[in-house]
Amino acid sequence: MRVLLIEDDHVLGAAIRDHIASNGHGVDWMQRLDDARLALSTMTYELVLLDLNLPDGRGLDLLRELRAARNPVPVIITTAQDQVAIRIEGLNSGADDYLVKPFDLSEMSARLAAVARRSSANPLPVVTIGPITLDLARKVAMVDGKSVVLTAREWVVLQRLLSHRGAIVTKGDIENSLYAFGAEVESNAVEVYVSRLRKKLGRDFVSTARGLGYQVAT
Amino acid sequence: MRVLLIEDDHVLGAAIRDHIASNGHGVDWMQRLDDARLALSTMTYELVLLDLNLPDGRGLDLLRELRAARNPVPVIITTAQDQVAIRIEGLNSGADDYLVKPFDLSEMSARLAAVARRSSANPLPVVTIGPITLDLARKVAMVDGKSVVLTAREWVVLQRLLSHRGAIVTKGDIENSLYAFGAEVESNAVEVYVSRLRKKLGRDFVSTARGLGYQVAT
DNA sequence: AGGAAGCTGACAGCAGCCTGAAATCGGACC
């Protein structure tokens, strides 16, 4: 896997580069946004690790440019602890995940692997459960051959449940997927969405484990 | 996982407690250091979330006491935005991580999970005992290849028994896992749950050590 | 045998969940 690292701090940058390289991946390390732009327009990367505090421009701009150009490369952003607002903005601008500085290098590796796996290795399969067919990539659902329209939030809940198919997923987990890093929701939103999914996909699609969470049968 | 939350702010405390609980963990919420001390000397926690701005003494003292007593329980401290010095002092005093107020609840969850994972190192294995398979993380149980549904409380008891597999676990221990500190139960609830587990998982799964407690064979 | 400890079926109560409906949000379009 080839990773583009955009980080202006020399010490941290070198540490990250060495750590990723030691995991057997190729790393291009850019310290300025313009260099990164050039690299991105020349090469194809499977993952971008982007520091949002760069000296020569806002890293967010680069992210937005990528998404505006329909470049789907997975991007993980890094910010300082107290920059919650920037983090949220980053996720809304199309980042796939984030890391808060200072972070563990091993934790970073785990995130990298997770994001890469999520976006490339598994190209979101078509799932069939009884009479239900779900095309996660194309966001198309069918029940008994009839097309059913799901909303954005409903897909999020569904994806969370299916990514742990057979396991019991807690409401907190689902909530975290729904409201990644923005304002907290203080109501039974998850219950409502489960209810909607059941109405659309069938009552037995999701089972409730009282006090534990929800589960989609294997 | 059982978490001790030490936070004097009523609103924030309640919000944190509910959020952790919604992820399926047990939470004891103390608002004063003395209560927290008592709880820590009585129960075993897998994680402590400690506010450093408490009215009746410095939270740092509690942290130092814990480390002086060689208590390795992971501690995450929370401080206000501008208390950089205190934060550093906290980390030097043995804190595992810190959160800057105000923080996102979902971010807190992520930190909790990260710290807990880092310090436990064994991410809830799949246990096999004879014909029984228990997936603690996914909360899925099988007996002779057939799926068995366990309730929330039953998992708690099971987890307690398995975390000391081969050893004899006292009823008091199990009771402490089941019920929050202070909320005592006056009945044979533990016996009832052992009975229910036996009915679902098989009679010989748990053996009774009269006058001592219960035991799961190695 | 007698007593202490443990087991388990039954059941009321209530925490947790469901869901229809109302309020609010947010994007599209003029």
Place this chain on the structure above:
DNA sequence: GGTCCGATTTCAGGCTGCTGTCAGCTTCCT
């Protein structure tokens, strides 16, 4: 900006089955 409309979030009332309790029984030990 203003208006519309569907999506999202909140709320409240109703329902369900988990939970704690107890009583009567069994098992173990002296």
